[in-house]
Amino acid sequence: MRRRDRAGADAPADDARRGLSRRQLLLGGAVAGAGAAAAIGADAVARVATAAPAAPAELLHGDAVVPFHGAHQAAFTIPPQAHATMVALDLLPETDAEGLRRLLRILSDDASRLTQGEAALADSEPELALVPARLTATIGLGPAAVALAGAAVPTWLAPLPAFAIDALEDAWSGGDLLLEVAGDDPLTVAHAQRMLLKGTRSFARIRWVQSGFRRSHGAEAQGTTMRNLFGQVDGTVNPQPGDADFDGLVFIRDGWLAGGTSLVVRRIRMDLDTWDRLDRPGREQSVGRTLANGAPLTGTREHDEPDFAALTPIGFPVIPEFSHMRRARSDDPSQRFHRRAFNYDERPAGASVSESGMLFTAAQADPLAQFVPIQQRLSDLDLLNEWTTPIGSAVFAIPPGCEEGGFVGETLFG
Amino acid sequence: MRRRDRAGADAPADDARRGLSRRQLLLGGAVAGAGAAAAIGADAVARVATAAPAAPAELLHGDAVVPFHGAHQAAFTIPPQAHATMVALDLLPETDAEGLRRLLRILSDDASRLTQGEAALADSEPELALVPARLTATIGLGPAAVALAGAAVPTWLAPLPAFAIDALEDAWSGGDLLLEVAGDDPLTVAHAQRMLLKGTRSFARIRWVQSGFRRSHGAEAQGTTMRNLFGQVDGTVNPQPGDADFDGLVFIRDGWLAGGTSLVVRRIRMDLDTWDRLDRPGREQSVGRTLANGAPLTGTREHDEPDFAALTPIGFPVIPEFSHMRRARSDDPSQRFHRRAFNYDERPAGASVSESGMLFTAAQADPLAQFVPIQQRLSDLDLLNEWTTPIGSAVFAIPPGCEEGGFVGETLFG
Ligand code: HEM
Ligand code: HEM
Numbered sequence: 094m095r096r097r098d099r100a101g102a103d104a105p106a107d108d109a110r111r112g113l114s115r116r117q118l119l120l121g122g123a124v125a126g127a128g129a130a131a132a133i134g135a136d137a138v139a140r141v142a143t144a145a146p147a148a149p150a151e152l153l154h155g156d157a158v159v160p161f162h163g164a165h166q167a168a169f170t171i172p173p174q175a176h177a178t179m180v181a182l183d184l185l186p187e188t189d190a191e192g193l194r195r196l197l198r199i200l201s202d203d204a205s206r207l208t209q210g211e212a213a214l215a216d217s218e219p220e221l222a223l224v225p226a227r228l229t230a231t232i233g234l235g236p237a238a239v240a241l242a243g244a245a246v247p248t249w250l251a252p253l254p255a256f257a258i259d260a261l262e263d264a265w266s267g268g269d270l271l272l273e274v275a276g277d278d279p280l281t282v283a284h285a286q287r288m289l290l291k292g293t294r295s296f297a298r299i300r301w302v303q304s305g306f307r308r309s310h311g312a313e314a315q316g317t318t319m320r321n322l323f324g325q326v327d328g329t330v331n332p333q334p335g336d337a338d339f340d341g342l343v344f345i346r347d348g349w350l351a352g353g354t355s356l357v358v359r360r361i362r363m364d365l366d367t368w369d370r371l372d373r374p375g376r377e378q379s380v381g382r383t384l385a386n387g388a389p390l391t392g393t394r395e396h397d398e399p400d401f402a403a404l405t406p407i408g409f410p411v412i413p414e415f416s417h418m419r420r421a422r423s424d425d426p427s428q429r430f431h432r433r434a435f436n437y438d439e440r441p442a443g444a445s446v447s448e449s450g451m452l453f454t455a456a457q458a459d460p461l462a463q464f465v466p467i468q469q470r471l472s473d474l475d476l477l478n479e480w481t482t483p484i485g486s487a488v489f490a491i492p493p494g495c496e497e498g499g500f501v502g503e504t505l506f507g
Numbered sequence: 508m509r510r511r512d513r514a515g516a517d518a519p520a521d522d523a524r525r526g527l528s529r530r531q532l533l534l535g536g537a538v539a540g541a542g543a544a545a546a547i548g549a550d551a552v553a554r555v556a557t558a559a560p561a562a563p564a565e566l567l568h569g570d571a572v573v574p575f576h577g578a579h580q581a582a583f584t585i586p587p588q589a590h591a592t593m594v595a596l597d598l599l600p601e602t603d604a605e606g607l608r609r610l611l612r613i614l615s616d617d618a619s620r621l622t623q624g625e626a627a628l629a630d631s632e633p634e635l636a637l638v639p640a641r642l643t644a645t646i647g648l649g650p651a652a653v654a655l656a657g658a659a660v661p662t663w664l665a666p667l668p669a670f671a672i673d674a675l676e677d678a679w680s681g682g683d684l685l686l687e688v689a690g691d692d693p694l695t696v697a698h699a700q701r702m703l704l705k706g707t708r709s710f711a712r713i714r715w716v717q718s719g720f721r722r723s724h725g726a727e728a729q730g731t732t733m734r735n736l737f738g739q740v741d742g743t744v745n746p747q748p749g750d751a752d753f754d755g756l757v758f759i760r761d762g763w764l765a766g767g768t769s770l771v772v773r774r775i776r777m778d779l780d781t782w783d784r785l786d787r788p789g790r791e792q793s794v795g796r797t798l799a800n801g802a803p804l805t806g807t808r809e810h811d812e813p814d815f816a817a818l819t820p821i822g823f824p825v826i827p828e829f830s831h832m833r834r835a836r837s838d839d840p841s842q843r844f845h846r847r848a849f850n851y852d853e854r855p856a857g858a859s860v861s862e863s864g865m866l867f868t869a870a871q872a873d874p875l876a877q878f879v880p881i882q883q884r885l886s887d888l889d890l891l892n893e894w895t896t897p898i899g900s901a902v903f904a905i906p907p908g909c910e911e912g913g914f915v916g917e918t919l920f921g
């Protein structure tokens with residue numbers, strides 16, 4: 094990740110208010126550079142100059158840029174942002190393979206600009222593009238789009254097998270195309286989403302839109318695992334970009350999807366009203382971890398290894414057999430995937446004071462080999478099922494990233 | 508505003524991960540303190556120690572606390588936060604004056620804790636309360652609640668007069684009580700909203716919920732005026748807490764509302780699809796300011812004084828007569844109010860790619876004398892009306908703040 098050189102862009106003229114040009118601020122020396130890296134995310138700041146002007150650097154996370162071009166689509170190379178909107182689209186009947194190719198080109202072109210803090214080509218509100226805040230725009234394809242292009246449709250690119258726990262609603266399921274817009278600023282995400290959707294109007298119509306959030310940028314110490322709306326520390330055991338086994342688990346090796354991945358999107362309602370009635374030990378046992386800091390019930394720190402053999406004085410496992418953590422963990426280390434979850438909290442209906450849940454996503458090279466066995470285990474038995482219900486489900490092929498001049502999805506066309 | 512001493516609270520035990528206790532970090536010396544003030548908002552950080560440990564301060568906006576107690580409810584004493592949810596409630600038929608008093612006590616008690624980064628008394632997810640991020644919880648009263656308590660109902664505490672531009676929907680209008688939860692972190696806001704609403708269940712039911720956002724905390728330089736979804740710089744000419752005339756314009760002087768204010772809440776749909784078809788000069792003329800930096804069309808910088816007498820070479824006013832800025836400005840300086848607006852961006856329906864607008868609020872001592880004349884002028888003539896439609900409207904009495912041991916609304920009961 095690097096910081097945007099705002100002085101080089103079509104920036105607002107009100108520089109006096111900012112004191113110095115952003116460029117000067119960004120080149121504020123190595124110390125400032127280190128601060129910037131700490132302030133904006135896991136990755137280093139690329140621009141660290143050796144010259145050291147007197148002014149202290151003003152570090153704005155709004156300026157942080159995630160490169161659009163590369164081997165993989167960018168969202169799978171960074172820690173998740175604070176806000177995400179996922180839009181599923183259905184292709185119009187009149188859209189043919191050439192239309193799809195044009196659509197993917199337009200989306201890639203707009204995304205390559207917007208994510209870099211630049212206006213899209215036909216941007217109607219160019220000023221709203223100037224605060225990238227780690228914006229990423231991810232493009233995914235459903236089976237109909239892949240077939241339309243004449244490419245091989247992977248076996249896994251289909252609705253997941255039905256699970257007993259599912260109560261899926263059409264309104265949150267399926268889709269020919271996925272557009273995921275994520276960033277640390279909600280205004281930027283809203284603008285980018287709209288600009289990207291404008292480009293799709295002649296080719297596709299919206300099927301569903303789902304938005305979610307995590308902690309705001311900089312609210313907590315870097316590396317703090319997010320909490321979900323149950324109050325649980327969520328994401329502790331999760332292969333992360335940069336981990337030794339991440340690429341092998343997540344990225345596809347062969348064919349037109351080489352360098353790409355698959356994305357399972359599940360909308361999971363969390364019944365906070367009934368969850369509230371469960372006592373604290375019950376809640377902790379349902380997952381196998383403490384609420385205070387997410388430590389396994391056999392440990393004291395979040396990242397302690399759980400001891401599944403430990404027994405209570407009266408002989409029960411300390412981490413219950415049917416706890417979510419235990420059920421979600423397979424003996425087979427290949428049955429893992431990269432989770433990115435966003436909380437949702439909608440207008441409550443009726444007597445409820447909440448309509449909440451999780452926009453759960455899992456990325457893996459092969460959903461049938463990695464995700465489905467775990468989801469099946471959880472569907473069979475998982476204490477958490479009492480308070481959670483999958484109400485939406487979709488699977489998308491995520492093409493690899495592209496280089497400058499190319500477009501996401503180009504490998505589809507052979 | 509001050510920073511929360513997280514080490515003194517029931518903090519997660521995972522301190523090693525954070526390196527040092529938060530307390531040590533917060534007491535990192537005067538330089539760090541100055542940085543903190545810059546990082547978290549307009550106000551100074553209260554805790555700046557003289558001792559200077561070696562570790563650099565880690566400044567997290569999640570720790571920033573706005574005092575709950577005081578002469579005014581806190582939201583009217585600080586720059587607006589990044590996220591806000593407004594909930595209107597209707598009292599249940601069985602709720603009597605004593606019930607209302609109990610409800611207000613419970614809400615104040617919960618709010619006094621949650622805003623300070625502490626769990627509410629019956630908090631079911633206490634860990635979600637530990638990141639206050641400038642949380643405020645504001646309580647407002649509709650006419651029915653004031654009458655129920657037996658207090659004087661101000662003349663202005665009623666639906667606004669009907670304006671020709673209005674297309675009000677019941678779903679976004681009216682209400683016996685208002686709860687506004689605002690903060691810089693969306694997870695904190697969601698949690699606080701739910702905890703506060705739980706306390707209302709036996710007394711009231713939800714009438715409407717509206718959420719909105721501004722720029723995320725720290726994305727832009729401090730003091731940057733927000734942009735709305737039209738891309739306009741919005742909020743340039745607006746009395747701010749701390750301005751010499753603010754208290755006189757906003758706070759009520761006499762009666763049970765002394766120290767309180769009134770809040771007009773308008774939901775205004777912005778038609779981005781048709782706005783996009785207008786050219787840039789047309790957009791700038793509709794407001795009378797540039798899109799690049801919000802400068803008046805007769806100036807170059809945002810805060811330049813507009814020159815309403817300036818004419819174009821062919822004799823037209825440079826700032827059109829019917830521009831929003833010109834119409835929204837009265838010759839009578841008492842016809843002003845404090846605006847706080849939050850963008851909303853909902854799931855689009857049909858062929859539209861957006862369902863967007865502004866959750867507009869205006870605070871003033873007397874809506875009939877200050878707000879209504881301006882809204883009437885705008886309704887009569889305002890170029891912006893072409894693309895904006897008020898679809899919701901409500902007026903609430905905002906009681907003064909309370910001291911420790913008291914509760915918001917106590918003055919209602921004589
Ligand atoms: C709303 C629904 C869900 C909630 C509230 C939830 C919550 C949690 C929590 C609190 C943990 C422990 C901390 C951690 O390691 O992240 C966890 C772990 C995990 N969850 Fe979930 N989860 C949900 C759904 C799912 C689903 C649908 C799957 C996959 C099918 C899944 C897979 C996992 C995995 C693989 C782990 C790590 C297990 C290990 O320790 O090896 N979760 N989840
Ligand atoms: C979606 C609807 C609206 C939009 C997009 C909008 C936009 C703007 C913009 C861009 C400005 C210029 C910058 C500034 O000084 O803030 C402005 C100024 C202003 N607006 Fe609005 N506005 C809207 C609704 C309203 C309403 C309903 C009122 C009050 C009834 C209002 C009252 C004002 C006032 C008092 C000013 C300052 C005028 C001055 O320069 O003295 N606006 N608005």
